[in-house]
Amino acid sequence: MRTCCLALVVLILIATCGSEGNEFEAKIALRYATQQGRTVLLEVAPLEVGANRLRITVLDNKEQPVTTESARVRLSRLESNGLVQEETTHPVDQDRLEADLSLDDTGWWQTDVVLSEKESASFYFRLDPRAKPPLETALPDYQSDPRAEAVYQRALQTYQSLNSLKWREELTSGLLAPTGIGVWVVTDAQAQRPDRVHYHVLSPGSSEYDTYRVGDTSCSQDHGKSWQCSSGSSSDPLNLNYLRPTAFKLGRQDVVDGENVQVVLFYNPSQQAWYTWWVGSETGYVRRQMMVAPGHYMLTEFFDQNAPLVIQIPAEAQAPGG
Known part of the structure; x- marks a missing residue:
């Protein structure tokens, strides 16, 4: 649910918060x-x-x-x-x-x-009148609902059991600056457990690149340039350990990708972030996610849960020592 460009993007956006009057x-x-x-x-x-x-x-x-x-x-x-x-x-x-x-x-x-x-x-x-969007969120002001937390826990367990997943993530900052038309970064991604992931990241007028990570090897290519590979530690591309949420609340019923879903709302203190999950009533899949954090409005659509998938570093990428 997070991309490798996230931290850099957020720092840039927060630093460029001016806009024309x-x-x-x-x-x-x-x-x-x-x-x-x-x-x-x-x-x-x-x-x-x-x-x-x-x-x-x-x-x-x-x-x-x-x-x-x-x-x-x-x-x-x-x-x-x-x-x-x-x-x-x-x-x-x-x-x-x-x-x-x-x-x-x-x-x-x-x-x-x-x-x-x-x-x-x-x-x-x-x-929320207590917040100062888009750069400051407000803390929850209501009691957590155990029924909503049960929906979240079911979705979390289902997500943690997935073998493969694809998603499309759109990130905008909430600001017009620095472009005057708002920042828009889109990531198309796919992950295969235990340790394979591929990201294609596009920021129009700024950057476009692909990143593959298989085991402890990571290879990236900026559009039109050569591959760069390195070694590091392997990790689970579908890890959600950063979530320690509270303030659960049930939302409306909806339909996403042909499935009836239950909307569940919650707050994650470590990120100062508000989340909405659209959880499949039958499958328990997280079909859609919206995240609102300082300088960070991210909409993610998830699909092809557990579909057959093989992620490999492209043959033309030069592996370390190759």
Whole structure:
């Protein structure tokens, strides 16, 4: 669930928290991909209980804004079932749309930006007046629910029993800086226990690389460059030992990848991070994860649990001593 670039990305993002001033002062700015390979930038102001304005910019695969006539914005909560509000956007200039919606309570919110029947992007964030997003989260202010913890423990045990797994992870910082359009880093990964993993990491306009780790050998290749390999200690690529969560709460029921899921919410103190897991009611699989931590909004989709998989370092990669 974590990538090797994570720590470096977070340090860079926190260090570059300035943004250009304008009349629309976004409290958070999130970017996620659509099904058509484009990304959507969502800015929210003032991110308070009550009336809020959402600004939407659609970007092509070269990170250029594209003209969008309108979109539908659907607002719902992760703590409860049902649609809260739906609005049609209005254009504010050639490349940007806006909509006014009401966030009527604290907690987890989902915002779906629907561009067409076949293209949309989903965003998740927490609303808490005690927090200072996107760089500071707030501690839990409610008692943990044992029923929710039971759902989490079942999902954790199922995850720990997996032999193989694939996932796609989208990381954004919550800031417009330093690019003015928000940072977006996507990782496509696959893992095979006990000690094999492959990451493909893309940060448009910044970097693109592959990393393979098999046993104690790790090989990486920046796009267009030669392989670099090294030796180190082996590790379990699906290790979740960093999770010591509390403040469990049951959320809504949903459907992910064709399976009915139970949403469970929790807080991990060591990361100052809030999590949402979408847990399969039948399989116990973690189908989706959302993490909100300082300078760190990460959405992960998990799939192909226990599917046949063989991860090997590519033949063209030069192993140490080879």
